[in-house]
Amino acid sequence: MKEYLKLTDKYFGAIFCLLFAVGCFYMHFDKPKLNSxxxxxxxxxxxxxxxxxxxxxxxxxxxxxxxxxxxxxxxxxxxxxxxxxxxxxxxxxxxxxxxxxxxxxxxxxxxxxxxxxxxxxxxxxxxxxxxxxKSRDVILREQGPSSMIAGFGFIVAGFLAYIVKRKNLT
Missing domain, CATH: 2.40.50 (OB fold (Dihydrolipoamide Acetyltransferase, E2P))
Known part of the structure; x- marks a missing residue:
């Protein structure tokens, strides 16, 4: 159990980023459909x-x-x-x-x-x-990929945090 807690503590940044990425993807796919x-x-x-x-x-x-x-x-x-x-x-x-x-x-x-x-x-x-x-402005904003971009950004940040920590451990 102590080993698991040590790994969680060392990779906290990566885990945090990945959880945020999951949240961003959930928000993107769960939001009400507003296409037109x-x-x-x-x-x-x-x-x-x-x-x-x-x-x-x-x-x-x-x-x-x-x-x-x-x-x-x-x-x-x-x-x-x-x-x-x-x-x-x-x-x-x-x-x-x-x-x-x-x-x-x-x-x-x-x-x-x-x-x-x-x-x-x-x-x-x-x-x-x-x-x-104006509904036109709201629809344009809702159709934008901002939450998907944020999700992918957090995945990249989490991966980079993992690599940096992994290199520091060896």
Missing amino acids: KTDLINVTGIVQNYSFIDNSGWRSDGKRYIFKFMDYENDFQISANHINLFDKSRFEQIVNSGHKLSIEILKEQRELLNEQNERILAISISDSKNDYL
């Missing part, structure tokens, strides 16, 4: 309230952008991956309680509508005059 606008449905509602929490930095909660419609029990959320595509300043200037919005969500999340304590991802957000989050 045909994967989306339109939901219209009246804004009840919204909350933009920006707790970035050390020991923080990150960013959470959530809003609620009057006729739906669930919350709608902008994915953390898409926050920089969202026009927050214009949204805050124009949208308030009682404002009518149109959003697009994934078809596979349709059954979550009106489920209490469920958060549904908003792929696009607009009103009659403004686009605050």
Whole structure:
């Protein structure tokens, strides 16, 4: 058992990188399918309230952008991956309680509508005059290979960490 712990300790960097690679591949293959606008449905509602929490930095909660419609029990959320595509300043200037919005969500999340304590991802957000989050931009980002590239990067880093440690042991 002590030998196993020594090896784990010596190859911690390689093991860590490989675990991260597995996580990246899992995220890539497990994420909802979003290939085109045909994967989306339109939901219209009246804004009840919204909350933009920006707790970035050390020991923080990150960013959470959530809003609620009057006729739906669930919350709608902008994915953390898409926050920089969202026009927050214009949204805050124009949208308030009682404002009518149109959003697009994934078809596979349709059954979550009106489920209490469920958060549904908003792929696009607009009103009659403004686009605050464009589905075209979100689809382009989702189709990108960033998680696959990260996964392969972690595999390479893990392999290099293994080689460096192995050479140092001999």
